[in-house]
Amino acid sequence: MDPLVYVLDLVVFIGIFGIVSLSLNLEFGFAGLANFGKVAFFLVGAYTYAILSQMGVPFYLCLIAGALTSAITGFLVSLPTLRLRMDYLAIVVLTFGEILRLIIKSEAWIAGGAWGIAVPRAISVAGASARVDVLVNIGLVYFCLFICFMVVQRLSNSPYGRVLRAIREDEVAAEALGKNKAKYRAQTLALGSAMAGVAGGLFAQYIQFIDPYMFMPMLTFTVWIMVILGGPANNWGALLGAALVQIFDKGALIAKDYLTLPIDPTDLQYILFGVLMILVLLYRPGGLLKESQVKTKAMERIRCGRNAVKNKGSP
Amino acid sequence: MEETLLKIKEVRKHFGGVYAVNGVSLNIKGGGIWGLVGPNGSGKTTLFNTILGLHRPDEGAIYFNGKRINNLAPHQIYTLGLVNAFQIPRLFHKLSILDNMLLAARGHQGDRLLNSLFLRKNWQEQEVELADKAMKILESLELDHLALSPAGELSGGQRKLLEVGRGLMASPTLLLLDEPAAGVNPNLGKKIFEGINDLSRDGLSFFIIEHRLEILFDFAHWVYVMDKGKIVVEGKPEEVLEDPTFYQVYLGE
Ligand SMILES: Nc1ncnc2c1ncn2[C@@H]1O[C@H](COP(=O)(O)OP(=O)(O)O)[C@@H](O)[C@H]1O
Ligand SMILES: [Mg+2]
Numbered sequence: 001m002d003p004l005v006y007v008l009d010l011v012v013f014i015g016i017f018g019i020v021s022l023s024l025n026l027e028f029g030f031a032g033l034a035n036f037g038k039v040a041f042f043l044v045g046a047y048t049y050a051i052l053s054q055m056g057v058p059f060y061l062c063l064i065a066g067a068l069t070s071a072i073t074g075f076l077v078s079l080p081t082l083r084l085r086m087d088y089l090a091i092v093v094l095t096f097g098e099i100l101r102l103i104i105k106s107e108a109w110i111a112g113g114a115w116g117i118a119v120p121r122a123i124s125v126a127g128a129s130a131r132v133d134v135l136v137n138i139g140l141v142y143f144c145l146f147i148c149f150m151v152v153q154r155l156s157n158s159p160y161g162r163v164l165r166a167i168r169e170d171e172v173a174a175e176a177l178g179k180n181k182a183k184y185r186a187q188t189l190a191l192g193s194a195m196a197g198v199a200g201g202l203f204a205q206y207i208q209f210i211d212p213y214m215f216m217p218m219l220t221f222t223v224w225i226m227v228i229l230g231g232p233a234n235n236w237g238a239l240l241g242a243a244l245v246q247i248f249d250k251g252a253l254i255a256k257d258y259l260t261l262p263i264d265p266t267d268l269q270y271i272l273f274g275v276l277m278i279l280v281l282l283y284r285p286g287g288l289l290k291e292s293q294v295k296t297k298a299m300e301r302i303r304c305g306r307n308a309v310k311n312k313g314s315p
Numbered sequence: 316m317e318e319t320l321l322k323i324k325e326v327r328k329h330f331g332g333v334y335a336v337n338g339v340s341l342n343i344k345g346g347g348i349w350g351l352v353g354p355n356g357s358g359k360t361t362l363f364n365t366i367l368g369l370h371r372p373d374e375g376a377i378y379f380n381g382k383r384i385n386n387l388a389p390h391q392i393y394t395l396g397l398v399n400a401f402q403i404p405r406l407f408h409k410l411s412i413l414d415n416m417l418l419a420a421r422g423h424q425g426d427r428l429l430n431s432l433f434l435r436k437n438w439q440e441q442e443v444e445l446a447d448k449a450m451k452i453l454e455s456l457e458l459d460h461l462a463l464s465p466a467g468e469l470s471g472g473q474r475k476l477l478e479v480g481r482g483l484m485a486s487p488t489l490l491l492l493d494e495p496a497a498g499v500n501p502n503l504g505k506k507i508f509e510g511i512n513d514l515s516r517d518g519l520s521f522f523i524i525e526h527r528l529e530i531l532f533d534f535a536h537w538v539y540v541m542d543k544g545k546i547v548v549e550g551k552p553e554e555v556l557e558d559p560t561f562y563q564v565y566l567g568e
Contacts, residue, residue, distance in 0.1 A: 151432065154431070154432055155428075155431055155432065158425055158431035158432075158435075159417070159423055159425030159426050159431055159438060159442065160425060160426060160427070160428055160430075160431035160432075161431070162410065162414055162417065162418060163418065163426050165407065165409065165410055165414075166407045166410065166418050169407040169408060169409060169410065170405050170406075170407060172369065172389075172405065173401070173405035173406070173407065174407075174418070175388065175389040175390045175393075176367060176369065176389050176390075176393060176399060176401070176405070177390075177393060177418055177419050177481065177485070178390045178393035178394050178421060178485075179390055179418075179426070180388070180390045181390075187428050191428075291409060293411065294410070294411075294414055296425075296439070296442055297439045297442065297443060298417075298439070298442040298443045298445065298446035299411075299413065299414075299446070299463075301443060301446065302413060302446055302450065302462060302463065303463060306462075306463060
């Protein structure tokens with residue numbers, strides 16, 4: 001395979017998982033929601049995209065539909081747990097993802113069952129080389145990533161993001177200060193699931209074929225590693241984590257093709273992952289990047305005033 | 316006489332076999348400082364938490380401004396203007412002190428998802444005003460120089476001050492304060508009570524738990540004495556001080 005295509009392929013995956021990582025960061029990093037079923041919402045987006053695109057629906061509508069079905073699923077699944085402790089949410093979504101995967105696997109009429117389903121490319125350029133094809137995908141994926149990043153970054157620097165952090169820090173105090181935690185959690189999960197759904201659709205059309213084995217619970221944990229590594233409640237951190245984990249992931253595949261190692265590169269990758277996580281948790285328990293501060297116009301004004309006074313005080 | 320602001324009727328709340336609040340009735344009218352005293356464990360904090368919707372009462376009814384509130388969630392009660400400062404401060408430690416204050420503002424339009432995402436015009440100016448208000452309150456509590464530091468870095472006494480500051484930030488109709496000056500240096504504690512006194516003249520009502528009777532009795536115009544989950548004496552401070560039951564409660568055993 002063309003080595004450049006390897007790299008470009010890696011860039012696509014960083015983009016797709018960057019979106020998933022941002023969505024988990026919104027839910028866990030900002031709002032403290034333990035979504036251990038991330039893969040379920042990725043799956044819903046991917047299958048929605050696959051089924052609709054096979055029916056001839058244009059790709060952008062498939063992506064939007066994937067976002068919507070995933071958002072609705074996220075909202076409904078979490079609904080019974082929003083007022084409970086967060087461990088209930090974790091258990092419910094984790095189980096839901098696996099049940100959903102098993103249903104799709106055993107019900108061939110839904111989307112080919114265990115055999116999987118073929119998915120057409122969103123944008124196919126006639127007679128294009130592999131490089132051009134991947135470049136077009138990079139364009140599509142990074143356009144979606146950009147929109148998602150703008151959304152989460154805006155929320156993080158707004159009163160809404162401040163409320164999410166408050167609920168994460170102390171839900172009783174947040175309620176006593178008038179914040180309806182169930183409402184905020186439901187909205188956050190719907191939004192996070194919508195983003196994961198878009199990523200699922202992008203994934204399906206990029207690899208052009210999906211089957212239930214691609215949506216194992218391990219995928220959820222990979223995304224968790226991205227967020228914890230990069231630094232929860234920092235959107236740049238979520239992207240950094242996604243990039244690092246994907247480089248590791250694809251690096252192991254390349255190593256498999258080109259190197260002869262005494263052990264299986266996939267195992268080596270897991271070992272290195274483990275070591276990396278332990279190092280991060282030991283030396284930078286908050287992740288590589290620190291939690292970002294809430295930056296609104298009002299906050300910046302006070303900050304500037306503060307600096308002006310400081311500068312005057314020490315001539 | 317002014318209208319009744321908070322009306323509590325025969326409220327009971329038990330934990331296991333023990334009634335922490337055992338049939339409390341009281342009426343708080345608008346304006347002024349209302350005190351609640353009683354020995355440790357007499358049920359004062361539990362009564363406050365029940366009023367705030369943090370505990371469901373087992374029996375009885377609670378009305379605020381004529382509206383029954385004992386079936387409402389805490390965030391709804393807060394929205395009505397019945398606000399509290401916890402005995403043990405519950406701050407958002409990773410957030411700045413100013414963020415903590417802004418979170419307490421009632422009716423911040425930016426707290427809504429769509430406003431924060433798309434309609435910044437709807438709240439940016441409001442937030443600038445709220446931040447100015449927050450800075451003024453922080454100044455009076457001598458916390459303004461720390462406004463941008465994380466709340467987790469504050470000392471015990473400062474945490475208590477911020478907890479009270481958040482309550483004031485809400486511009487409530489009735490503010491419940493659970494030992495607002497406990498652990499605060501005495502000079503500042505006195506200043507807090509003087510500030511409370513000024514605000515009460517402006518029409519804000521306070522219901523205050525305080526274990527240092529001499530301080531509370533200087534400022535309160537009506538005092539409830541609680542013992543073993545019941546109100547045993549009530550009246551003007553000077554009347555309560557003459558009541559033999561009052562001494563029995565404090566010195567009896
Ligand atoms: N959450 C709780 N669970 C069990 N018992 C409690 C709880 N809160 C308070 N109590 C008990 O209720 C009684 C009254 O406590 P509290 O209201 O804190 O008294 P005060 O504020 O007057 O010191 C005490 O005996 C206390 O141990
Ligand atoms: Mg108490």
